[in-house]
Amino acid sequence: MNGRITLAHGDGGEQAHRLIQDVFIAAFGDSSAPMMDAAIQPVSGAKLAVTTDSFVVQPIFFPGGNIGKLAVAGTVNDLIVSGAEPLYLTCGFILEEGFSLKELQVIVKSMAEEAAKSNVRIVAGDTKVVERGACDGIFINTTGIGVIREERQLHPTAITEGDSVIVTGTIGDHGVSIIAARNELGLRTDVLSDCASLTAMLSDALISTSTIRIMRDPTRGGLATSLVEIAEDFGVTVELDEEEIPVRPDVQGACELLGFEPIYLANEGKAVIIVSQSEEMQLLETLRRHPEGANAAVIGRVTNTTKGQLLLRTVFGSSRRLHRLSGVLLPRIC
Amino acid sequence: MNGRITLAHGDGGEQAHRLIQDVFIAAFGDSSAPMMDAAIQPVSGAKLAVTTDSFVVQPIFFPGGNIGKLAVAGTVNDLIVSGAEPLYLTCGFILEEGFSLKELQVIVKSMAEEAAKSNVRIVAGDTKVVERGACDGIFINTTGIGVIREERQLHPTAITEGDSVIVTGTIGDHGVSIIAARNELGLRTDVLSDCASLTAMLSDALISTSTIRIMRDPTRGGLATSLVEIAEDFGVTVELDEEEIPVRPDVQGACELLGFEPIYLANEGKAVIIVSQSEEMQLLETLRRHPEGANAAVIGRVTNTTKGQLLLRTVFGSSRRLHRLSGVLLPRIC
Numbered sequence: 001m002n003g004r005i006t007l008a009h010g011d012g013g014e015q016a017h018r019l020i021q022d023v024f025i026a027a028f029g030d031s032s033a034p035m036m037d038a039a040i041q042p043v044s045g046a047k048l049a050v051t052t053d054s055f056v057v058q059p060i061f062f063p064g065g066n067i068g069k070l071a072v073a074g075t076v077n078d079l080i081v082s083g084a085e086p087l088y089l090t091c092g093f094i095l096e097e098g099f100s101l102k103e104l105q106v107i108v109k110s111m112a113e114e115a116a117k118s119n120v121r122i123v124a125g126d127t128k129v130v131e132r133g134a135c136d137g138i139f140i141n142t143t144g145i146g147v148i149r150e151e152r153q154l155h156p157t158a159i160t161e162g163d164s165v166i167v168t169g170t171i172g173d174h175g176v177s178i179i180a181a182r183n184e185l186g187l188r189t190d191v192l193s194d195c196a197s198l199t200a201m202l203s204d205a206l207i208s209t210s211t212i213r214i215m216r217d218p219t220r221g222g223l224a225t226s227l228v229e230i231a232e233d234f235g236v237t238v239e240l241d242e243e244e245i246p247v248r249p250d251v252q253g254a255c256e257l258l259g260f261e262p263i264y265l266a267n268e269g270k271a272v273i274i275v276s277q278s279e280e281m282q283l284l285e286t287l288r289r290h291p292e293g294a295n296a297a298v299i300g301r302v303t304n305t306t307k308g309q310l311l312l313r314t315v316f317g318s319s320r321r322l323h324r325l326s327g328v329l330l331p332r333i334c
Numbered sequence: 335m336n337g338r339i340t341l342a343h344g345d346g347g348e349q350a351h352r353l354i355q356d357v358f359i360a361a362f363g364d365s366s367a368p369m370m371d372a373a374i375q376p377v378s379g380a381k382l383a384v385t386t387d388s389f390v391v392q393p394i395f396f397p398g399g400n401i402g403k404l405a406v407a408g409t410v411n412d413l414i415v416s417g418a419e420p421l422y423l424t425c426g427f428i429l430e431e432g433f434s435l436k437e438l439q440v441i442v443k444s445m446a447e448e449a450a451k452s453n454v455r456i457v458a459g460d461t462k463v464v465e466r467g468a469c470d471g472i473f474i475n476t477t478g479i480g481v482i483r484e485e486r487q488l489h490p491t492a493i494t495e496g497d498s499v500i501v502t503g504t505i506g507d508h509g510v511s512i513i514a515a516r517n518e519l520g521l522r523t524d525v526l527s528d529c530a531s532l533t534a535m536l537s538d539a540l541i542s543t544s545t546i547r548i549m550r551d552p553t554r555g556g557l558a559t560s561l562v563e564i565a566e567d568f569g570v571t572v573e574l575d576e577e578e579i580p581v582r583p584d585v586q587g588a589c590e591l592l593g594f595e596p597i598y599l600a601n602e603g604k605a606v607i608i609v610s611q612s613e614e615m616q617l618l619e620t621l622r623r624h625p626e627g628a629n630a631a632v633i634g635r636v637t638n639t640t641k642g643q644l645l646l647r648t649v650f651g652s653s654r655r656l657h658r659l660s661g662v663l664l665p666r667i668c
Contacts, residue, residue, distance in 0.1 A: 006662070012554025012600075013659025048382075052424035052477055056462045056469075090386035092475045094428075124477075128390045131665060134470040135390075141426045143386055143458075143477035220346025266346075325347025328340070331465060 005099040010129025019127060023101070024091075027108040028115075028122045047148040049084030051075060054141040058332040060107070062181040064173075064192030067140055068107035070268060070334060072114035073197040074219065075144040080118075080202045081215040081271055083154040084146030089115060090124040092141035097132045107138065118199035120144070152206040156214040159236050163213060164280040165300040166273045168201070168293045169194065171223050172251040175265030178333055185258055189250050194292075196269030201290035209283045211276035218272055219334055221325040222264040226272055227310045228324050237304035238274075239311045239319070246295045263312070264325050266333045274302065339433040344463025353461060357435070358425075361442040362449075362456045381482040383418030385409060388475040392666040394441070396515040398507075398526030401474055402441035404602060404668060406448035407531040408553065409478040414452075414536045415549040415605055417488040418480030423449060424458040426475035431466045441472065452533035454478070486540040490548040493570050497547060498614040499634040500607045502535070502627045503528065505557050506585040509599030512667055519592055523584050528626075530603030535624035542620045545610035552606055553668055555659040556598040560606055561644045562658050571638035572608075573645045573653070578633045597646070598659050600667045608636065 001022065008015040053075050060067040072089065079086040091111065095104070115122055177193040179185055198217070206212060214234075218226035223245070227238050240263075247255075247262045255262050269292055275283050280298055287293030303311075310322045335356065342349040387409050394401040406423065413420040425445065429438070449456055511527040513519055532551070540546060548568075552560035557579070561572050574597075581589075581596045589596050603626055609617050614632055621627030637645075644656045 007665040008660075008662045010554075010665060011659060011661075011663055011667075013559055013598075013661070013663070014657065015660070016555075017658060048422075048479070050422060050424055050458050050479060052426045052458050052475070053460045054426040054428050054462045054475060056428060056464050058468075088382075088384060090384055090477050092386045092388040092426075092477075094388050094390060094473055124384050124386050126387045126475075128388045128473075129665065130390050130470065133467075134392075134666075135473070136464065136468040139428055139462075139469070139473065141386070141388060141460075141475035141477075143384075143424050143426075143475075145382070145384060145479065220344075221350075225347055323348065324351060325345060326342075326349070327345070327347070328342045329345055329347075331341040331344060331463065332468075333345075 001101050001105055003101045005095045005097060005101065005129055007097050007129050007131060010127060016127065023105055023108055024125055027112040049079055049082050049146040049148055051078040052141065052143040053078065054139060055334055056139050056332050057334050058136065059181050060137055062193055063177050065195035066107055066110055067138060068110040069114045070195050071140040071142045072111045073195055074268060074334060075142040076118045076120060076197045076199055077217040079144045079146040080199050081217050083152055083206065084148050086118050086120045086144055086146045086199060088123045088145040089120050090143045091122055093127045094135055094139040095127065095129050096135045096137050097129055099137055114197055118197045154212060154214055156234055159213045159234055159274055159302055159305060161302055161305055162277045163274050163302040164277050164298050165238055166275060166283060166296060167223065167246065167299050168271045168287050169295040170246045170248045171267055171270060172247060172255065172262035172265035174268040175330060175333060176251045176254045178330065187254055187258065189254055191248065191250050194267055194269035196292050198269065198271055198292060201287060201293050202271060205283060205286050208286045209275060209279050211279045213274040215271050215273045218267050218270060220266050222266060223272060224263040224310065224322045225324045228322060231310045232308040235306065235308040236302050237307050237309050237311065238300055239303045239313060240300035242312055242314045244297055244299045246297050264329060268334065335435050335439055337435045339429045339431060339435065339463055341431050341463050341465060344461060350461065357439055357442055358459055361446040383413055383416050383480040383482055385412040386475065386477040387412065388473060389668055390473050390666050391668050392470065393515050394471055396527055397511050399529035400441055400444055401472060402444040403448045404529050405474040405476045406445045407529055408602060408668060409476040410452045410454060410531045410533055411551040413478045413480040414533050415551050417486055417540065418482050420452050420454045420478055420480045420533060422457045422479040423454050424477045425456055427461045428469055428473040429461065429463045430469045430471050431463055433471055448531055452531045488546060488548055490568055493547045493568055493608055493636055493639060495636055495639055496611045497608050497636040498611050498632050499572055500609060500617060500630060501557065501579065501633050502605045502621050503629040504580045504582045505601055505604060506581060506589065506596035506599035508602040509664060509667060510585045510588045512664065521588055521592065523588055525582065525584050528601055528603035530626050532603065532605055532626060535621060535627050536605060539617060539620050543609060543613050543617045545613045547608040549605050549607045552601050552604060554600050556600060557606060558597040558644065558656045559658045562656060565644045566642040569640065569642045570636050571641050571643050571645065572634055573637045573647060574634035576646055576648045578631055580629045580631050598663060602668065
């Protein structure tokens with residue numbers, strides 16, 4: 001489909017109607033739902049999980065994904081790390097006048113494919129068009145709705161001294177792939193973004209393990225910021241072993257070159273999980289059965305349950321306290 | 335609160351954490367929910383309604399409202415016209431570097447007030463910051479979740495010849511107020527946007543009337559586009575009586591001056607309702623008891639249930655067919 005987005009595509013009339021038919025319904029299916037003001041969904045679970053995220057990543061196409069794949073995977077992952085089964089997604093598009101319809105179709109197709117992997121339905125949508133220069137190409141909001149099932153509850157208040165901290169794979173891949181795709185810092189690398197939905201792997205983990213305390217997806221702010229939040233929210237000390245944290249050699253190299261720490265770089269297909277020490281091996285085996293979990297590793301322990309802080313035992317044997325990411329690292333990473 | 339949005343506010347670290355605490359939680363309350371990846375909500379109803387909308391209105395402050403009030407009212411109204419009881423809202427903010435923190439606080443406060451009117455809770459949020467020039471100040475996505483209760487179901491397939499078409503008040507107010515606020519077309523007028531949540535009035539209508547077939551909120555594309563959609567979706571002919579459609583004299587005057595038709599102008603606090611003729615008076619009385627419904631009127635009838643079209647009987651006695659809005663009327667009206 002050739003052509004470009006015009007302001008008329010956002011005016012709620014005939015052109016908007018055709019855009020919905022030709023692009024969105026063609027990709028997402030279910031001809032009535034996205035046309036309605038509100039999509040009517042049956043719900044059987046007792047507890048809902050709801051999450052929302054806007055995606056403004058630049059560039060919109062990057063090695064390993066695009067803004068559409070990211071918008072679905074990111075929101076699905078927020079649900080699954082909360083222990084929810086992802087069910088429904090809504091999509092809100094803000095398009096710049098002149099945006100390519102062909103690129104929009106590629107993005108929307110990626111969204112449909114990524115949603116299918118997690119078996120989630122896109123049930124409502126909205127498109128706004130702003131004049132040239134009023135936004136940068138395309139922004140996508142996705143809101144996800146899931147249900148919390150009794151058998152897959154998380155137990156964050158049960159965090160105990162000795163619990164294991166597991167990351168499901170190498171960290172920093174998304175951050176480095178975006179830096180390279182921007183061509184700004186002179187970085188050349190073949191690193192692909194890890195952008196992926198974790199529904200299958202983490203559902204498997206939740207079903208086969210009974211003592212998962214908490215899960216987070218370390219996106220903006222990286223692994224360090226996610227673990228600082230857990231440490232503060234639940235008043236526990238997490239001590240990481242730097243040597244055990246899986247980092248791809250090219251990501252490590254890029255970080256050394258640019259002065260970044262992988263532990264603060266964004267990931268878009270990873271989870272960090274706290275589990276009882278007794279189930280640590282079983283969980284690792286479950287994760288490693290999935291391609292997204294091939295490099296899963298135990299990276300640290302809960303060493304104290306009275307003080308909320310994150311410590312890093314470095315390769316030199318010293319220990320330092322880590323804080324949230326402060327200041328600007330990489331704008332528009334997701 | 336003085337200061338401006340910086341890129342660091344969008345990086346997911348310390349500054350983002352403070353923005354959430356000082357601005358969003360200060361206004362929306364409930365210190366834990368907006369911090370979580372997914373807000374956990376109890377659900378008791380059997381059927382969910384979900385809707386999403388992004389708001390890009392320009393200017394962001396206009397007579398009668400601002401982008402925040404609009405973002406809540408618009409999404410709440412999408413739920414209530416679907417027959418759902420609005421329960422939860424999510425908010426996704428895209429902010430331009432340099433945006434005023436004080437203006438953000440005013441906007442967020444309006445959102446909290448408007449949500450309180452409908453008794454909906456803001457349960458999840460997200461903030462992204464883009465560099466100067468990559469978006470126009472502020473865009474807001476809201477996604478609404480409601481439940482459909484047995485006793486307030488709509489009956490769109492029961493539309494019958496003779497059914498009454500009711501609009502809850504004057505049309506075109508929002509459109510004209512935005513045109514005037516833009517100062518573009520030389521229009522001076524005191525018209526206020528009708529921007530309002532219709533939860534109280536339409537809940538009352540749904541409870542006190544048993545034969546409401548369908549409701550829509552005629553926003554972008556106006557009353558005409560909403561009724562064309564109903565006509566096409568359900569294969570019915572709706573005939574409007576131009577003389578009966580309530581239009582404020584200053585809106586009518588502005589339209590004549592500018593060459594617009596009120597029936598295509600956006601509304602942000604109106605509903606169009608199809609109800610059985612036998613309950614027409616009762617519904618009118620119920621609507622008129624609410625300030626938002628003071629000018630409610632019967633504006634037409636369903637004249638045929640085999641052909642999907644919208645007809646307008648003009649003040650001159652002739653009848654013409656209306657179509658969806660085509661082309662650009664007013665970009666960024668909501």
